Amino acid sequence: MTSAGMLASRLEYARFEKDRWKQVTQVDWKSIKDENVKRQFKVLSKLGTAALPEDRLEKYDQLQSGMERTYSTARVCNLNGTSCDLSLEPDLSEIMANSRDPEELEHVWLAWRENTGKKMRNSYKEFVELINEAAELNGFSDGTELWLDVYDTADFQSQIARLWDQLTPLYEQLHAYVRGRLRQHYGEEVVSRDGPIPAHLLGNMWSQSWGNLLDICKPYPEKASVDVTPQMKAQGYTPLKMFQMSDEFFTSLGLIPMTPEFWNRSILEKPDDGRELVCHASAWDFYDGKDVRIKQCTVITMEYFVTAHHEMGHIEYYLQYARQPQVFKTGANPGFHEAVGDTLALSVATPKHLKKIGLLEEVINDPEVDMNFLMSVALDKIAFLPFGYVMDKWRWGVFSGDISEDDLNCEWWKLRLGLQGIEPPQVRSEMDFDPGAKYHIPGNVPYIRYFVSFIIQFQFHKALCITANQYDPNDRARPLHQCDIYNNKEAGKKLAKMLSMGASKPWPDAMEAITGQREMDATALRDYFQPLEDWLKRENQENQEIIGWKTDEPVCTREP
Ligand SMILES: CC(=O)N[C@@H](CC(=O)O)C(=O)NC[C@H](CC1(C(=O)N[C@@H](Cc2ccc(O)cc2)C(=O)O)CCCC1)C(=O)O
Numbered sequence: 001m002t003s004a005g006m007l008a009s010r011l012e013y014a015r016f017e018k019d020r021w022k023q024v025t026q027v028d029w030k031s032i033k034d035e036n037v038k039r040q041f042k043v044l045s046k047l048g049t050a051a052l053p054e055d056r057l058e059k060y061d062q063l064q065s066g067m068e069r070t071y072s073t074a075r076v077c078n079l080n081g082t083s084c085d086l087s088l089e090p091d092l093s094e095i096m097a098n099s100r101d102p103e104e105l106e107h108v109w110l111a112w113r114e115n116t117g118k119k120m121r122n123s124y125k126e127f128v129e130l131i132n133e134a135a136e137l138n139g140f141s142d143g144t145e146l147w148l149d150v151y152d153t154a155d156f157q158s159q160i161a162r163l164w165d166q167l168t169p170l171y172e173q174l175h176a177y178v179r180g181r182l183r184q185h186y187g188e189e190v191v192s193r194d195g196p197i198p199a200h201l202l203g204n205m206w207s208q209s210w211g212n213l214l215d216i217c218k219p220y221p222e223k224a225s226v227d228v229t230p231q232m233k234a235q236g237y238t239p240l241k242m243f244q245m246s247d248e249f250f251t252s253l254g255l256i257p258m259t260p261e262f263w264n265r266s267i268l269e270k271p272d273d274g275r276e277l278v279c280h281a282s283a284w285d286f287y288d289g290k291d292v293r294i295k296q297c298t299v300i301t302m303e304y305f306v307t308a309h310h311e312m313g314h315i316e317y318y319l320q321y322a323r324q325p326q327v328f329k330t331g332a333n334p335g336f337h338e339a340v341g342d343t344l345a346l347s348v349a350t351p352k353h354l355k356k357i358g359l360l361e362e363v364i365n366d367p368e369v370d371m372n373f374l375m376s377v378a379l380d381k382i383a384f385l386p387f388g389y390v391m392d393k394w395r396w397g398v399f400s401g402d403i404s405e406d407d408l409n410c411e412w413w414k415l416r417l418g419l420q421g422i423e424p425p426q427v428r429s430e431m432d433f434d435p436g437a438k439y440h441i442p443g444n445v446p447y448i449r450y451f452v453s454f455i456i457q458f459q460f461h462k463a464l465c466i467t468a469n470q471y472d473p474n475d476r477a478r479p480l481h482q483c484d485i486y487n488n489k490e491a492g493k494k495l496a497k498m499l500s501m502g503a504s505k506p507w508p509d510a511m512e513a514i515t516g517q518r519e520m521d522a523t524a525l526r527d528y529f530q531p532l533e534d535w536l537k538r539e540n541q542e543n544q545e546i547i548g549w550k551t552d553e554p555v556c557t558r559e560p
């Protein structure tokens with residue numbers, strides 16, 4: 001059982017970390033003159049969960065791997081009960097993406113939560129105690145402080161809140177428009193004029209991105225769709241070809257190509273020998289500068305083509321910082337690691353680039369195709385922002401005690417309703433535990449890194465597009481969303497310079513190396529979507545859509 005092996009190696013590594021930490025704390029490293037060496041000691045002076053006594057650490061790992069196993073092995077029945085071995089990937093994700101039957105969507109949405117989150121509630125409560133115990137052993141007040149230490153930013157949570165405040169007007173316009181198109185499609189009985197959007201209708205099991213609604217939300221339905229999944233299938237794309245094309249984009253910028261070990265040891269599609277596999281895509285660094293791998297149960301869709309770039313972004317970062325000292329072999333901050341692949345994917349997904357690689361037939365510079373493209377990116381990127389925020393705003397509240405263990409589920413839905421403007425298909429209760437239905441909660445993977453990434457990837461894209469002379473703020477003929485940095489060695493060199501730093505400098509230095517700025521800034525994201533924002537405002541006005549949503553309907557009741 002590899003999970004037993006995983007547990008054993010986690011414990012062994014914790015022992016190593018604790019020994020190393022004991023040695024470091026005996027050194028007066030704060031008086032070391034060399035900034036680089038001092039920074040290495042500063043990182044090593046933090047122990048994390050390895051500070052727990054062995055028996056508590058074993059309990060921590062067992063709880064976490066138990067919740068993750070519940071998640072990874074969950075199977076549900078389909079609507080008519082003819083089969084009961086449907087798994088999340090690919091079965092349920094495919095239904096949530098493509099079914100337009102509210103009854104089927106509601107069934108799958110509820111059944112998934114019944115078989116995952118609901119079974120984890122007590123484990124998670126115990127797990128939170130252990131995270132807070134580990135935090136206190138590190139001199140932090142709670143798990144939230146422990147988790148945010150890596151950002152090394154005094155007012156990090158208020159910076160995030162400010163970024164979200166800047167973006168809510170844009171989100172509310174998109175929300176109003178999508179609710180309108182869903183109401184047209186499903187009728188007023190199913191989707192109201194002024195209420196939250198039913199969560200199960202948004203094309204994704206967690207309503208985290210709405211890209212699968214492009215068919216319903218396309219501004220110009222009769223124009224070309226930028227979802228090239230059909231062309232990929234028609235041209236016989238394989239998972240291997242998808243990753244080879246991603247590698248080709250990276251090397252066109254002069255970045256480091258995928259290594260022989262990568263091609264020999266990665267798992268790029270679900271094995272058909274019945275092996276149980278955690279199918280959640282992942283990238284792995286074996287810290288020797290050569291052995292780097294991706295594990296992905298790839299399906300031939302545009303979504304997975306973009307994901308291949310995301311995962312390869314992690315691999316490129318591993319290769320670029322391979323010569324750094326061990327403690328600096330990580331991202332400038334976790335958001336940087338998440339932004340690399342997505343930044344390049346912003347170029348790959350453009351109609352201009354898709355035409356270059358033969359996935360989109362002749363597309364003249366048609367403003368309506370362009371608006372369809374911008375909408376497809378917004379459905380993924382803008383819809384995602386409040387979800388990315390909710391995932392850790394809720395956990396920060398739970399670790400700090402602001403959210404009591406009796407209100408776990410209803411506080412989750414208060415945030416989902418307040419920030420995302422969505423509601424469950426049926427009123428939930430404290431017998432449920434819906435956060436546990438999303439991988440990163442049982443997987444105990446922090447999530448604010450994705451919110452950070454979705455902001456800074458537009459700062460990186462804008463800076464690299466200016467370097468590639470693909471975008472000029474004063475030239476409306478070359479808008480940011482049409483930029484494709486493909487083949488531009490200057491842009492690649494600028495990106496590589498930042499990537500090779502790893503975590504050797506505070507993240508504002510890395511941000512400055514690419515953008516010239518030292519802070520996270522939503523302006524680049526707003527610039528990118530400006531044409532769509534103008535279009536949405538006009539469209540919502542014409543349709544007299546109500547902006548925002550009522551929050552007076554109950555979404556969750558504490559069990560009596
Ligand atoms: C050893 C290890 O853990 N390695 C790390 C990498 C590292 O830290 O070195 C790793 O492989 N993490 C896995 C995780 C997988 C994915 C994910 O979880 N995505 C989020 C959010 C999101 C959604 C849309 C999007 O475009 C980008 C992100 C979700 O699906 O909710 C699934 C598909 C995409 C990325 C990842 O790659 O980030």
Ligand SMILES: [Zn+2]
Pocket residue numbers: 310311314337338
């Ligand atoms: Zn990632």
